[in-house]
Amino acid sequence: MNYGAWKKESQRDFWAKALLELGRERKDIVVLSADLSTSVKTSVFAKEFPERHFNVGIAEQNMMSIAAGFAASGKTVFASTFAAFGTGRVYDQIRQSIAYPEMNVKIVATHAGITVGGDGATHQIVEDIALMRALPNMTVVVPADAPETYLAIRAVADYIGPVYLRMGRADVPTIASIQDDFKLGKATVLRDGDDVTLIGTGVMVSRCLVAADELTKEGIDARVLNMSTIKPLDREALIKAARDTGAVVTAEEHSVTVGMGAAVAMDLAENAHVPMKRVGIPDVFGESGDSDELMEKYGLTAENIIEATHDVMRRKGGAL
Amino acid sequence: MPKHSRELIGKLEHEALKIRRRLVRMIYQAGSGHPGGSLSATDVIAALYFHVLNVDPKDPSWVDRDRFVLSKGHACPAWYAALAERGFFPIEELDTLRKTGSRLQGHPDMRKTPGVEASTGSEGQGLSNGIGMALAAKLDRRSYRIYVMVGDGENDCGQTWEAAMSASFYKLDNLCAIVDRNLMQLDGPTKHIMSLEPLADKWKAFGWKVLEIDGHNFAEILKAFDKAESVKGKPTVIIARTLKGKGVSFMEGAVAFHGKAPNEEEYEQAMTELGGEP
Incomplete structure (x- = not known):
């Protein structure tokens, strides 16, 4: 099948753009990374707002529970890493620290699914939607293309409560028929x-x-x-x-x-x-x-x- | 260093005794719970809620309050008793512990119980929660402090050390951890399950100021909290040597009472030892 006519864009770039805008507009936005800030593009936010970006190292459990502590203190938190490390590796931290107490934490996962490519099965989580969907209080969002990723990030920032948002690593075709009126929970x-x-x-x-x-x-x-x-x-x-x-x-x-x-x-x-x-x-x-x-x-x-x-x-x- | 008055220490001892009575009663009435680790933690919790913490029971979410996180969530009967004695909710509600529909869950639920700052129970997460709070305080340039009690068994958890490493990295001098070093965990003595020593050296190596005290001696407890507040540029951990089941002879050092309620006879004996029912 030929996708030649479709423009392809990076969901990660649009997420980074939305996050940067949010950082400029809202002082309550705090961002956490786990030694993948350049891959998940939180580095863009970190460059302009180093005081509100926390790279905790390869310590995703710590990251998720710290995210909850920030949220308990009134912050809107974006915690970002690869989908494999942002769900399965930290299921219990998400469950107890974030989902159960309904903390205002947005887990933004990149590198979901098999389109990660060369890194192989350890990095290609195929069950993250299932894990997050199973959690009470959790909202699960999977944008279709890069512009919708931007809209979805803006929307989840305005929603109060835990969210899991996943995207792939590879550039994806941009869909002309997607409108600008993204609403959480609406197909x-x-x-x-x-x-x-x-x-x-x-x-x-x-x-x-x-x-x-x-x-x-x-x-x-x-x-x-x-x-x-x-x-x-x-x-x-x-x-x-x-x-x-x-x-x-x-x-x-x-x-x-x-x-x-x-x-x-x-x-x-x-x-x-x-x-x-x-x-x-x-x-x-x-x-x-x-x-x-x-x-x-x-x-x-x-x-x-x-x-x-x-x-x-x-x-x-x-x-x- | 201000010396703490005999009156203050006497008052705290009195509050701690009340908390012990209440928590044993709560667990007895619930028919389940964790008396051993609640009793070992009681004196530190009493010192926090009746002297150290700047909190307002009438306004539990007051933005400038000090925060306390009980990472060893199973010891929540001691926390609930302290909160009720301090006026966060009615004393009578303590009898609803673990019952259907109660605000007092078997492990802390920050959405249900006034004064509870973090939902804990699955071990090893509370220190990280406290780090998020401490970083938020620094970011907002607010001067409130964060106290996190961890069980010694939680030092088995990898996440505790992820948290320990990051707290010193972020220079969180507004964060104070207390290790309830009662030497026991569910399956037995910590030294047989997973040896922790040299525990103080481990925390020191992770960049913390370490204070070692008798966790049942109020003069030492208060002095340690004062010292922790004066330390700048790094977090402080107070390793409080305690006795599991402290205050009830047959629960002291008894693995069996890690997670078991007393029966009627045991309850009566416990109440006699603690000076009568609450």
Whole structure:
């Protein structure tokens, strides 16, 4: 599938830009890093506001619990590291110090999913959405492209409470149809259609749009929903889409067993019985490689979404 | 160094005795809890709440208050008793410890209990919480102080040492840690589970001012807190040598009472030893 026409931009750069602006506008913003400030781009904030940036070294447990102490003192805290080290490595610190007491801490994770590429499985967390989604009080956000990352960072800064926001390392296609009205907890329809709904999150939203264009050639009119908040899930938009189109495909750069697709499946099982198929990483760890090649190898392409669509369309036809 | 009056020490001893009575009663009524580590921590907590801390029970979230974090959250019955005696919530509420719907959870919950500054229980996180508070105080140029009590068993936790290293790196002289060195943890004596000595040398090596005291002697406790406040450029840790179960003979040094409530007979004996029911 050709993405040549899409402009690609860095989510990390847009996060850094939003954070810097927030730092200029608000004195209550404090930023924590764990020896990855140049990789996660908090170094941009640190350069202008060294007194409000704390690099605690390779000590993520300490970072998360310090973040809670800052929040308990009235600060809005951004704690940033790789997704693997900002979730699984510190699950208990997030659980007890941040989520349980509802501390105003934003965990901004970069390098999520397998598009990390060469670093391999130790650095490619595929279950971070599951871990964070499991926590009471936690909001989970996965922006689709770089401009939406900027909007999402602005939005979570205004929201009081714990947030997990994940993005990848690789540049991602910028999606022209994403508007400037990002709202936490709201899915947006990027393309209307009546035959099937493709629900994407993160980098897979662009794949959904490419797949939808291809499906048009087959006479299939696909709706594309950008599920940029995974928790709380926009149940209203989901159920409406399922009822309007009668079939659902989800797509995420995350383990397919426990991520956004699983959350959607649970809601559909209870609220709207339509044929459904999940596209995502199977129940395996990642590996080193080129990120585009890994996306193909692990089934994260527009072709995979088209195949899944064929499957739900067949079942939808059978059900009718 | 100001010498503390006999009256003050007498008052603190009296408050500590009341706290001991109340916490044993609370745990007895709850049918579960951690009397050993609560009793060892009681005198330091009494000194904090009845002399050292600048807090306002009528305004628990007053921005300039001193903060106390009980990292060894399982000792919260002593904390709750001190908070109630100090007027943060009604004394009668102590009887609701660990009961369904109570504001007094089995481990501290900062969202439920007035005066509780951090949610703790899973060990090793409280010192880091306190560092965040101490850094915030420095950032805001406020002069309040932060006190964190850690159990000696929490010195097993890697995070405690991550925190120790960073507190001295950030020169947090507004932070004072107290190690409740009761020599015991859940499974037995600390020296058999995971040897901590030379503990004072470890904290010194991590850049802290270290004070070693008898954690049941109020003159030493108060002197140590005064000294900690005068230390500039680095955090202070007070290693308080204490006795697990202090004040109740059959709980003293007894591993069994780390996390077990007394039965009726034991409760009555404890109350006799502590001078009667609260």
